[in-house]
Amino acid sequence: MDDTILVLNAGSSSIKFQLFSVGPGETLERRVRGQMDGIGTRPRLLVRDAAGAVLADRTYDPREMADASQAQDVLGAWLVGHMGGAPLAVGHRVVHGGSTHIEPVRVDALLVEELERLVPLAPLHQPGNLGPIRSILRRRPDQFQVACFDTAFHRGHPELADRFAMPDWLYEEGVRRYGFHGLSYEYVASRLPELAPEIAGGRVVVAHLGNGASMCAMVDGRSVDSTMGFTALDGLPMGTRPGQLDAGVVLYLVAQKGMDAAALERLLYHESGLLALSGVSNDVRELLASPEPRAKMALDFFAWRIAQLTGALAASMGGIDGFVFTAGIGENAAAIREAVAHRLAWLGLRLDPAANARHGPRISSADAAIACYVVPTDEELMIARHTLAVLRQR
Ligand SMILES: Nc1ncnc2c1ncn2[C@@H]1O[C@H](COP(=O)(O)OP(=O)(O)O)[C@@H](O)[C@H]1O
């Protein structure tokens, strides 16, 4: 196992992992790819080898896997049993790096302590990211571990995109628009020169549509704006998060409804979004299959907000040359892509229905003014590249 890199990516609805072997010339070759999802509802562990053959496919009783920390324990046990030894390094996605942590960095106890302070800024993710780091640090203190930050790719934003219109002291203490899904955007940016050379150097909106969803304004492969802000609550509506919200709603809930921080956190991170609008599910697969009018309304709301915020990001870039869909919904839901394109027809986004149905890569029609692509993301590969680089710098 001493030539492998293990990568863990804990998202809001899943824990993904991949095992890579480091080949000659520092190439990374995927050996195993797995995912634990449906945590709390229909927990399922699905693991495949590089050729796609299923290595494990197990479902669990939701009562024995009600939260992410139980899922981590089960996954940890599976990995220990199947990896046959310690990897060269473990790379982790850490959703919030705050204003000080930008570059991927080797993990030590002090770092974990600092990242722990950011838990209130990413309560849905940071605990799930730090749990495995802490547990490996405890069991195998010498294991080389690297933290890669979801906020890093956005740290070069111009001042206007980095600020709220609020007093300076808040900005100074870190109340800024960070942006997230940066590892995904960084990976997409690395793929564009090969997959979409005509837009790679131009102005591109990348839509990362998963259970968490955001969009990035990318100019020449660099992020200049994002729909997410201080936390992963801003911007688009998501599985269980509302997206952009008038701050007056929060004041009203506190002053008139007596909600405390814990109740607000539950409402804003777990009980809003597509789940609340539809009353059916946070999972777009279920919403697409549902006959409920509210499920259709929730999906309309999603597409409408994506279209609206595309206008905002295009304004940040002074125009738009390309649009890229990625992540669970963006890569798989042709109907959502079609609904977004329909609402952006005025901007010149038009799809080729056959290409859209086969999920790309290029899905825009020949007469479209904006080139449109589906680019499957690979946050784990991005993390593995960073992890190897930090390991070699040692
Ligand atoms: N075939 C599909 N059709 C529509 N939506 C899908 C499909 N497959 C996955 N999804 C959506 O993708 C979401 C998960 O995306 P993913 O990027 O893995 O999320 P996260 O990393 O936030 O856990 C699911 O909630 C589901 O709504």
Ligand SMILES: CC(=O)OP(=O)(O)O
């Ligand atoms: C930042 C974020 O929302 O991540 P995810 O989509 O993995 O939940």
Ligand SMILES: [Mg+2]
């Ligand atoms: Mg994700």
